[in-house]
Amino acid sequence: EAGVVQSPRYKIIEKKQPVAFWCNPISGHNTLYWYLQNLGQGPELLIRYENEEAVDDSQLPKDRFSAERLKGVDSTLKIQPAELGDSAVYLCASSPPGSTYNEQFFGPGTRLTVL
């Protein structure tokens, strides 16, 4: 079974440029998460989707960040414009429907460097 797929794995951009990250969850997983992980820290939730609906986006900085999951499968996270402080690893995770304990499966992440 394929795991969570993310691309690109690495991205270097200049500040004020836009950037987008893509995530394909494990097949059949209806819940999808985007996390931000700063160096030396644990992941912090940005947004959670149940199918195509964003059910928790309270931690998403909506002035510059946006996300979509149009068909309830893969998802895109966008930053426009990027700032220096956005340099971090962006992790995508998914979990299956009906899970009694919400175990999440993480992708390899996209490491963003903003210059």
Next chain:
Amino acid sequence: ELKVEQNPLFLSMQEGKNYTIYCNYSTTSDRLYWYRQDPGKSLESLFVLLSNGAVKQEGRLMASLDTKARLSTLHITAAVHDLSATYFCAVDNNNDMRFGAGTRLTVKP
């Protein structure tokens, strides 16, 4: 607000020794997770603890949960170099998953 604190944040230990990592959290929860992360890699699920008194073991790692004390421990027995990684605990409060800052473990020969 749910807060999760791990200690120590850095741990250097000799092979063959035992040690415990602690995870404290601030609000009631009955779901606690331990993850492992190798440098440049993603998080790998180690344990899911669902009830007070739960204990799970896999190889040289054993995790336990005390919901009354809001404390989980990850015990390492007879450490080996392959255990070097960063270990995160995470607490789920109504689908709001909060992670600790992680414990960076280095096992030296």
